[in-house]
Amino acid sequence: MTTDFKLDITLTTQKKEIPPFDQLVFGTSFTDHMFMWDYTEGRGWHDARIVPYQSIPLDPAATVFHYGQSVFEGLKAYRTKDEEILLFRPDQNMKRFNKSNQRLVMPQFDEEFALHALKKLIEIDRDWVPNLPGTSLYIRPFMIATEAHLGVDPAKNYKLMIILSPVGSYYKEGINPVKIAVENKFVRAVAGGTGDAKTAGNYAASLLASEIAGENGYSQVLWLDGREREYIEEVGSMNIFFKMNGEVITPALNGSILDGITRKSIIELLKYWNIPVTERRISISEIQEAYNEGILEEVFGTGTAAVISPVGELFYNNEKLIINNGETGALSKKLYDTITSIQNGTAEDVFGWTVKL
Amino acid sequence: MTTDFKLDITLTTQKKEIPPFDQLVFGTSFTDHMFMWDYTEGRGWHDARIVPYQSIPLDPAATVFHYGQSVFEGLKAYRTKDEEILLFRPDQNMKRFNKSNQRLVMPQFDEEFALHALKKLIEIDRDWVPNLPGTSLYIRPFMIATEAHLGVDPAKNYKLMIILSPVGSYYKEGINPVKIAVENKFVRAVAGGTGDAKTAGNYAASLLASEIAGENGYSQVLWLDGREREYIEEVGSMNIFFKMNGEVITPALNGSILDGITRKSIIELLKYWNIPVTERRISISEIQEAYNEGILEEVFGTGTAAVISPVGELFYNNEKLIINNGETGALSKKLYDTITSIQNGTAEDVFGWTVKL
Ligand SMILES: Cc1ncc(COP(=O)(O)O)c(C=O)c1O
Ligand SMILES: Cc1ncc(COP(=O)(O)O)c(C=O)c1O
Numbered sequence: 059m060t061t062d063f064k065l066d067i068t069l070t071t072q073k074k075e076i077p078p079f080d081q082l083v084f085g086t087s088f089t090d091h092m093f094m095w096d097y098t099e100g101r102g103w104h105d106a107r108i109v110p111y112q113s114i115p116l117d118p119a120a121t122v123f124h125y126g127q128s129v130f131e132g133l134k135a136y137r138t139k140d141e142e143i144l145l146f147r148p149d150q151n152m153k154r155f156n157k158s159n160q161r162l163v164m165p166q167f168d169e170e171f172a173l174h175a176l177k178k179l180i181e182i183d184r185d186w187v188p189n190l191p192g193t194s195l196y197i198r199p200f201m202i203a204t205e206a207h208l209g210v211d212p213a214k215n216y217k218l219m220i221i222l223s224p225v226g227s228y229y230k231e232g233i234n235p236v237k238i239a240v241e242n243k244f245v246r247a248v249a250g251g252t253g254d255a256k257t258a259g260n261y262a263a264s265l266l267a268s269e270i271a272g273e274n275g276y277s278q279v280l281w282l283d284g285r286e287r288e289y290i291e292e293v294g295s296m297n298i299f300f301k302m303n304g305e306v307i308t309p310a311l312n313g314s315i316l317d318g319i320t321r322k323s324i325i326e327l328l329k330y331w332n333i334p335v336t337e338r339r340i341s342i343s344e345i346q347e348a349y350n351e352g353i354l355e356e357v358f359g360t361g362t363a364a365v366i367s368p369v370g371e372l373f374y375n376n377e378k379l380i381i382n383n384g385e386t387g388a389l390s391k392k393l394y395d396t397i398t399s400i401q402n403g404t405a406e407d408v409f410g411w412t413v414k415l
Numbered sequence: 416m417t418t419d420f421k422l423d424i425t426l427t428t429q430k431k432e433i434p435p436f437d438q439l440v441f442g443t444s445f446t447d448h449m450f451m452w453d454y455t456e457g458r459g460w461h462d463a464r465i466v467p468y469q470s471i472p473l474d475p476a477a478t479v480f481h482y483g484q485s486v487f488e489g490l491k492a493y494r495t496k497d498e499e500i501l502l503f504r505p506d507q508n509m510k511r512f513n514k515s516n517q518r519l520v521m522p523q524f525d526e527e528f529a530l531h532a533l534k535k536l537i538e539i540d541r542d543w544v545p546n547l548p549g550t551s552l553y554i555r556p557f558m559i560a561t562e563a564h565l566g567v568d569p570a571k572n573y574k575l576m577i578i579l580s581p582v583g584s585y586y587k588e589g590i591n592p593v594k595i596a597v598e599n600k601f602v603r604a605v606a607g608g609t610g611d612a613k614t615a616g617n618y619a620a621s622l623l624a625s626e627i628a629g630e631n632g633y634s635q636v637l638w639l640d641g642r643e644r645e646y647i648e649e650v651g652s653m654n655i656f657f658k659m660n661g662e663v664i665t666p667a668l669n670g671s672i673l674d675g676i677t678r679k680s681i682i683e684l685l686k687y688w689n690i691p692v693t694e695r696r697i698s699i700s701e702i703q704e705a706y707n708e709g710i711l712e713e714v715f716g717t718g719t720a721a722v723i724s725p726v727g728e729l730f731y732n733n734e735k736l737i738i739n740n741g742e743t744g745a746l747s748k749k750l751y752d753t754i755t756s757i758q759n760g761t762a763e764d765v766f767g768w769t770v771k772l
Binding site: 084086088092111113114115117118120122123124125126127128132136156161162163175196198200202206207209210211212222223243244245247249250251252257258259260261262263264266268269284285286287294295308331397402 | 441442445449468469470471473474475476487518519555557559565567568569576578602604609615617618620623625626641739
C-alpha cells in the first residue's frame with residue numbers, strides 16, 4: 059500500500075443553510091463539505107481532498123452497482139458545553155473499516171491519515187455540529203468500488219469518502235423502550251458469510267424481514283443464527299444484551315455479528331462497575347425460560363445511532379415477552395446516561411474514549 | 416404500480432469506435448446508448464428514456480452505496496447468419512428481475528415495457544452486436560436505490576437501467592474444462608437469506624473465497640450449503656450438474672441458489688432427449704463416493720456467460736477428483752453445441768426460446 063499524504067482543500071462558495079438543531083431528522087441533511095480519496099491498483103491511494111458536498115458521477119458499469127463491494131462506518135461527534143468537539147473512539151471505527159475491507163477484498167488504507175482528514179473536515183464544517191441535548195454530528199465514512207467492468211472480480215479502483223450529517227436524538231425524549239420481533243424465517247448472516255463486516259449487502263438482506271415486522275407493529279427484528287435458528291445474533295443495527303438474575307449477557311463475537319463499538323464500551327463499563335458480564339452463545343429458548351422463571355430483568359440494544367435502546371417487548375413464536383413492564387430498566391438508563399455523558403463531555407472520560415478535535 | 420409508457424430517445428452525436436469483434440474482452444466496452452427509467456415513491460415509474468451512454472451522478476448518501484439495494488440481470492443477444500438479432504428467453508430474465516426486486520423490497524416494474532425498451536435499445540445499437548462464432552451482445556439490466564438518506568429502510572427512489580457490452584467467447588476455443596475448488600470455509604448464501612435473488616451483496620460475499628481459490632490455481636469455487644457445509648449449491652456464477660451412471664442430477668431450487676435460465680433450459684433439453692435428469696439435494700460425500708466407484712462421468716456448470724462450462728477437476732478436502740480425464744465430456748459438448756446453435760439461430764428452435772428483435 060502506497061499512500062500519498064497530501065490533503066487538498068477546496069472550500070464551497072455557496073454555504074447551505076444549517077437546519078435548526080431542534081428539528082433534525084436522522085440522515086437527511088448533509089454538511090457543506092465532504093472528504094474523497096481515490097485508490098487505483100498499482101498506484102495506491104491518491105488525491106485525498108476535501109471538496110464541497112456534491113454528487114459523484116459514476117459509470118453505469120461501476121462494480122459497486124453490480125457486485126456490491128461497499129463498506130461503511132458510522133460514528134458521532136459531539137459539541138461540549140465549552141464548545142469543544144469530541145469524537146467517540148474513532149480509532150475503533152477506522153480499524154473495523156479496514157477489517158471489513160479485508161473481507162470484501164477491498165484495499166486497506168492508512169487509518170491515521172483518514173482520521174486526520176476526518177478531523178480537518180469536521181473543523182471546516184464545525185458550525186454544523188449541533189449543541190442541543192441528544193444531538194450530534196453523524197459521521198459516515200464509506201468505500202465503494204468504482205471500476206467500470208462487468209465481471210465478478212475485485213475492482214481495481216475505489217473511492218473512500220466521508221460525509222457528515224447533523225442528527226437529533228434517536229428518540230424524542232432521550233430513551234424509550236422498543237418492541238422487537240424475533241425473526242425465524244429470514245436470515246441476515248451465517249458463519250462463513252459477511253455478518254461481521256459492515257458491508258451494504260448485509261443491510262439489503264435485512265430489509266424484507268424488517269418491513270414485515272414493521273407491518274405487525276415491531277420496530278426491528280432480532281436475528282437468530284442461520285444454521286439452527288436458535289442462537290441469538292443481533293438486532294438490525296444494534297448488538298443485544300440481556301440482564302438475567304443480576305448478570306448481563308450478550309452473544310459472543312462468532313463471526314456472523316458486528317463487533318459493535320458501543321457493545322465493547324458497555325462491556326468495559328460494566329466490568330468497571332463490577333457488574334458481572336458474560337459474552338457467550340445464548341439460545342432463544344434460554345431467554346424464554348428466563349422470562350417464564352421471572353429472572354429476565356432487562357433487555358437492551360447497543361449501537362452508535364441510539365446508544366442504548368431498551369427493549370420493552372420481544373415477540374417470538376406468537377408469544378409476547380413483556381420485559382420490565384415495558385419500561386426502561388434501571389441499568390439501561392444508567393448505561394445510557396453514563397455513555398452519553400462521556401460522549402458529550404459532561405462526565406469524566408476515565409477510559410480515554412473521547413478524542414478532541 | 417403506475418407506469419408511464421412513453422419512451423424518449425436521444426441519440427448520441429459522438430459515436431464511439433466499435434472494438435474489433437475478434438478482440439472482445441468480457442464486460443469492458445459498452446455501446447453508444449443506454450436505457451434509464453426512474454421510480455419515485457407515490458409517482459411510480461416515469462421518464463423512460465434511451466440516452467447516450469454516460470456517467471450517472473449520484474448523491475454520496477444514495478442508499479445503494481450504503482445499504483446495497485441493487486438487483487441485476489444478465490442475458491445475451493446474438494446476430495444470425497441472416498443478420499437477424501435473437502434474444503434468448505428474455506422474458507425469463509425480466510421475471511427473475513422482478514422476483515429479486517421483491518426480496519430486496521424494491522419496486523416491481525412492467526416486464527413487457529422493459530422488454531420493449533430493451534429491443535429498441537439494441538435496435539439503435541445494432542451495429543454493436545458481433546457476428547463471429549462465440550461472440551454476442553451481453554445485456555445488463557439493473558436497478559439501484561438512489562435516494563439520498565442514511566437509515567436502514569427501503570429507498571423511495573430507484574433507477575432501472577440497461578447497458579450493453581459486446582463480448583467474445585468466454586473461452587478462446589469454445590469450450591474448455593475448468594478446475595473448481597469446493598469451498599468449506601466461506602459461505603455465499605443460506606436458506607432464509609438472499610441466495611436466490613440476483614443482488615449485488617451475494618457477489619461481494621463470494622470474492623474472498625474466489626481470490627483464495629485463484630491463488631491455488633482454481634478458477635472458481637463450488638459453494639456448499641451454509642447450514643451443514645455438506646450439500647452442493649452452485650458455482651460463482653453458474654449452476655452445477657453431475658452425470659452419474661447415465662443420470663444427470665442438479666441441486667434442486669432450495670431458496671439459496673439462483674434459478675438459472677441456462678439450468679432451466681438444460682433440464683428441458685435433457686428431458687426432450689429422454690436423458691434422465693433429476694433435481695434434488697446432493698451431498699458432496701455422494702459425489703466423492705460416485706467418484707470412488709468410478710460412476711461420476713461428467714460435471715458441468717451452466718450460465719449465461721459461458722453457457723456450458725465442463726469441470727475437469729474438483730478439489731475437496733485435499734483430494735483432487737479428476738473428471739473424465741480432465742476433458743470435456745460428450746454430453747457437455749452436445750449440450751453446449753445445441754444451446755449455442757439455438758441461440759445463434761443455426762439450429763431449429765423447437766422450444767420457442769428465442770425472440771427476434
Ligand atoms: C449490524 C449492526 N450491529 C451492531 C451495530 C452497533 O455497532 P456500533 O456500536 O459500533 O455502532 C451496528 C451499527 O453500527 C450494526 O449495523
Ligand atoms: C449465482 C449464479 N448462479 C447461476 C447463474 C446462472 O444463471 P443463468 O443461467 O440465468 O445465467 C448465475 C448467472 O446469472 C449466477 O450469478
